Amino acid sequence: MPELPEVETIVRGLASVLPGRTIQAVRILDPKLAAGLSISPSRLAGRTFVSVSRFGKYIRFALDDGSSLVAHLRMTGKFVYSPDVAPPGGRPAERHLRLEVSFSDGSRLFFRDMRRFGTIRHVPAGETPAEEQATAPDPLSPGMDEARFAGMLAGSRQAVKVLLLDQHRVSGIGNIYACESLFRAKIDPERGGNTLSLAESRRLLREVRAILREAIRHNGTTISDFRSVDDKTGDFQNWLRVYDRTGQPCRGCGTPIVRIRQGQRSTWFCPHCQH
DNA sequence: CTTGTGCCCTGCCAGC
DNA sequence: TGCTGGCAGGGCACAA
Numbered sequence: 404m405p406e407l408p409e410v411e412t413i414v415r416g417l418a419s420v421l422p423g424r425t426i427q428a429v430r431i432l433d434p435k436l437a438a439g440l441s442i443s444p445s446r447l448a449g450r451t452f453v454s455v456s457r458f459g460k461y462i463r464f465a466l467d468d469g470s471s472l473v474a475h476l477r478m479t480g481k482f483v484y485s486p487d488v489a490p491p492g493g494r495p496a497e498r499h500l501r502l503e504v505s506f507s508d509g510s511r512l513f514f515r516d517m518r519r520f521g522t523i524r525h526v527p528a529g530e531t532p533a534e535e536q537a538t539a540p541d542p543l544s545p546g547m548d549e550a551r552f553a554g555m556l557a558g559s560r561q562a563v564k565v566l567l568l569d570q571h572r573v574s575g576i577g578n579i580y581a582c583e584s585l586f587r588a589k590i591d592p593e594r595g596g597n598t599l600s601l602a603e604s605r606r607l608l609r610e611v612r613a614i615l616r617e618a619i620r621h622n623g624t625t626i627s628d629f630r631s632v633d634d635k636t637g638d639f640q641n642w643l644r645v646y647d648r649t650g651q652p653c654r655g656c657g658t659p660i661v662r663i664r665q666g667q668r669s670t671w672f673c674p675h676c677q678h
Numbered sequence: 679c680t681t682g683t684g685c686c687c688t689g690c691c692a693g694c
Numbered sequence: 695t696g697c698t699g700g701c702a703g704g705g706c707a708c709a710a
Contacts, residue, residue, distance in 0.1 A: 435687095477686095478687090478688095479687090479688080479689095499688085516687095517687080517688055517689070518686085518687045518688050518689085519686080519687050519688075520686065520687065520688095559680080559681095560680090560681090561680085561681070565681095666681095666682075666683090667682090667683070667684085
């Protein structure tokens with residue numbers, strides 16, 4: 404589900420409320436979430452949150468004993484912080500709750516996930532999670548410079564769109580921002596990575612960075628039900644140029660936007676501008 | 679090693 | 695109205 408800007412928005416929200424709070428109890432509300440995720444409520448009780456950060460689309464909660472929780476929201480996962488003692492937001496329809504963390508001050512953190520793809524894992528102190536080792540730097544981090552990005556593209560014949568989605572090569576980009584940045588860079592999504600010139604590769608990285616930063620400024624993109632921790636929607640969806648606009652005129656030239664299939668997922672692009 | 683496919687799960691929507 | 699197939703802001707296991 405969320406891509407880098409949405410995860411960043413969520414992390415900032417969590418970082419503003421969680422540090423300093425001490426866990427009183429953890430309740431696993433969905434057995435599937437508990438299976439293989441190594442979360443032991445008894446080992447978490449008494450721990451205090453130290454910080455919340457992000458690598459790629461993963462969220463890392465550092466705890467005071469050096470251990471951490473590593474979460475991935477996948478398609479529909481959400482964290483909801485409820486300062487009240489009453490149920491979250493007081494709303495009746497609280498479906499799909501998978502985990503409840505109660506704090507000593509009476510506030511609570513919920514993990515909600517309709518499609519149940521999301522994961523949360525407790526990582527022991529001193530251990531670098533395998534997810535982190537496997538995740539490439541994101542385009543906004545110093546680790547992803549022009550040379551590394553260009554080398555990443557040049558090293559594969561796969562379609563550039565598919566490469567942008569591969570978290571082992573560059574992290575944080577999902578389907579929306581992959582489509583949008585290729586449109587802005589005027590690059591055909593079906594071209595092989597190794598066919599891009601150095602100038603095109605630089606242009607693409609520049610557009611990827613620009614769109615991620617803009618989206619963060621707008622608190623992310625709300626397509627169906629994305630919400631930040633305080634339940635606010637992002638508004639970057641109003642700036643999308645090609646995503647989910649099949650048949651609608653390109654904002655640049657009027658040509659109808661085309662949808663194709665690449666690696667089991669949709670790609671939208673303008674066949675005239677991206678050529 | 680690379681590349682492609684199926685699948686995890688639930689809900690929504692277009693089309694019949 | 696009701697049913698059905700397609701699809702979803704992701705990533706993994708597995709096969710060729």
